[in-house]
Amino acid sequence: MRAARLIKMVLLLQSRPSMTAAELARELEVSERTVARDVLALSEAGVPVYADRGRAGGYRLIGGYRTRLTGLGRSEAEALFLSGVPSALREMGLADAASAARLKVSAALLPELRDAATGAAQRFHLDAPNWYQEPETPALLPAIADAVWDDRRITARYLRKDTEVERELEPYGLVLKAGVWYLAARTRGDYRVYRVDRFAAVEFGGADERSGADEGSGADDNGQAGIPGRAGGRFVRDESFDLPAFWAERATQFTRSLLREEVVLRLSKRGALQLPYVTERMAAREAIEAAQTAGGPDAHGRLTVTLAVESAEVAYAQLLALGPEGEILAPSGLRERFAAAARRTAALYT
Numbered sequence: 001m002r003a004a005r006l007i008k009m010v011l012l013l014q015s016r017p018s019m020t021a022a023e024l025a026r027e028l029e030v031s032e033r034t035v036a037r038d039v040l041a042l043s044e045a046g047v048p049v050y051a052d053r054g055r056a057g058g059y060r061l062i063g064g065y066r067t068r069l070t071g072l073g074r075s076e077a078e079a080l081f082l083s084g085v086p087s088a089l090r091e092m093g094l095a096d097a098a099s100a101a102r103l104k105v106s107a108a109l110l111p112e113l114r115d116a117a118t119g120a121a122q123r124f125h126l127d128a129p130n131w132y133q134e135p136e137t138p139a140l141l142p143a144i145a146d147a148v149w150d151d152r153r154i155t156a157r158y159l160r161k162d163t164e165v166e167r168e169l170e171p172y173g174l175v176l177k178a179g180v181w182y183l184a185a186r187t188r189g190d191y192r193v194y195r196v197d198r199f200a201a202v203e204f205g206g207a208d209e210r211s212g213a214d215e216g217s218g219a220d221d222n223g224q225a226g227i228p229g230r231a232g233g234r235f236v237r238d239e240s241f242d243l244p245a246f247w248a249e250r251a252t253q254f255t256r257s258l259l260r261e262e263v264v265l266r267l268s269k270r271g272a273l274q275l276p277y278v279t280e281r282m283a284a285r286e287a288i289e290a291a292q293t294a295g296g297p298d299a300h301g302r303l304t305v306t307l308a309v310e311s312a313e314v315a316y317a318q319l320l321a322l323g324p325e326g327e328i329l330a331p332s333g334l335r336e337r338f339a340a341a342a343r344r345t346a347a348l349y350t
Contacts, residue, residue, distance in 0.1 A: 002038075005028055005030070005038065006038055006041060006042060008027075008028060008100070009024060009028060009035075009038055009039075009042065010042065010047060010061075012024065012027055012028075013049065013059060013060060013061045014061060014065070017060060018052065018058040018059060018060035019058050019059055019060075020057070020058040020059075021035045021036065021058070021059070023058070024059065035059075039051065039059055047061070047065065048061060048062045048063050048065050049061060049062075050062045093141075093142035093145060093146075136197070138181055138196040138197040138199065140196065140199045140201075140202050141174075141181055141196055143202050144171060144174070144183060144196060144199070144202060145174060147171045147202070147204065148171045148172070148173060148174055148183075150234070151170075151234050151235055151236075151237050152171070152204050152233050152234055152235075153168065153169070153170055153204070153205065153233040153234065153235050154168075154169050154171060154202050154203065154204055154205070154233075155167070155168055155169075155202070155203045155204075155205050156169055156194075156199055156201065156202050156203075157199070157200040157201040157202075158194060158198055158199055158200065159198040159199075159200055160198070164200055167187055168187060169183075169185040169186070169187050169194075170185055170186040170187070170235045170237075171183055171184075171185045172184045172185055172186060172191070172237070172238075172241055172243065173241075173243040173246075173247075174196070175193075175243070175247050177251075180195065180197070181195070181196035181197065182194065182195055182196065182247075183195075183196055183199075184243060184246055184247065184250075186235075186238075191241070191246060193247075193250050193254075204233050205233050252282070255280060255282055255283075256308075258280075258310045259280065259283055259308035259309060259310055260310065260311070261308070261309050261310070261311055261312060261315070262306055262307065262308055262309065263306070263307045263309050263312075263315050263319070263328065263330070263331070263334060264304065264305070264306050264307075264328075264329040264330040265304070265305060265307060265319065265326050265327060265328050265329055266302050266303070266304045266305075266326070266327040266329055267302060267303045267304075267305060267322075267325065267326050267327075268301065268302055268324075268325045268326070269297070269301050269302075269303075270325045271322050271325030271326040272288055272303050272305075274321070274322055274325060274326075275287070275288065275305075275307075275322070275326070276288075278318050278319065278321040278322060279307065279309065279315075279318045279319065280308075280309075280310075283307060283308040283309070284307065286308075287305040287306060287307040287308070288303065288305055290305070290306070291303050291304060291305040291306075304329070312331065312333065312334050315334060316334060316337055316338070319338075320338075320341065
């Protein structure tokens with residue numbers, strides 16, 4: 001622990017002209033007395049740390065000292081590629097690795113480039129969850145993320161509707177969609193998608209296909225026993241698996257599986273522009289393109305489309321937003337509901 005802290009202190013001092021004891025204490029999450037002891041230890045080890053006294057004083061490296069301890073570790077390099085999504089890093093337990101990686105990169109940069117990370121962070125930010133939602137981090141996400149990083153097979157208990165099922169999974173990748181985490185995993189030779197917040201329990205296990213290690217030994221790659229997620233059970237990853245392509249395909253399939261009914265409606269020019277914003281976008285675009293191909297707008301500029309919807313109830317809630325820019329033609333029951341809503345609305349304004 002202390003060795004890692006001393007390395008981090010050197011990297012911090014290498015990346016900045018000087019730092020006060022309070023600044024170092026805050027960055028290292030220790031007391032200022034601990035900072036003073038660590039500086040003394042570095043000096044005794046031959047690292048030229050100099051202390052400037054006085055109000056504007058602080059610690060700095062002298063003589064152009066450069067540490068060679070800037071090589072990125074595997075986990076740090078992997079985390080660095082995700083550093084544009086800080087909330088995702090925290091939820092997967094990778095915030096410390098990403099912080100160390102950014103610090104090493106900063107220490108290796110020329111002085112005039114060291115503000116690059118701060119400049120980028122102040123100009124670009126990703127806020128993944130939908131509006132009006134408070135995302136909750138699934139309790140098992142860090143464990144599942146470990147399995148994904150290490151290609152470790154897991155045995156999972158998964159809540160499906162009102163029942164709990166057990167599955168042997170090879171976790172291939174994690175996807176964050178609108179604040180919800182999903183796991184892409186292979187089971188029985190098939191790739192499937194699971195919502196991470198529906199996992200009730202996860203255990204690491206299975207024979208190690210790469211080394212032939214026995215799961216029952218309870219030892220990790222370094223011979224250490226009893227460390228969750230490190231006890232054998234690795235699977236051979238299919239290198240042809242493409243997570244972005246897989247997710248795009250499954251997301252499209254999922255969307256289409258929900259759209260089981262159809263609604264015929266007549267749209268004004270403005271209504272056709274609004275339709276993708278009030279209902280499922282893919283279905284709206286396909287409906288409008290099909291109508292344009294079939295004959296286009298009528299003499300009054302209105303376009304008649306056949307729209308795939310999840311249900312008549314969902315269509316009622318969504319298409320009301322069109323107001324007078326859309327007219328339901330079929331099914332008749334839904335048209336009657338819209339006519340009744342229109343009469344009630346008109347009564348409010350007469």
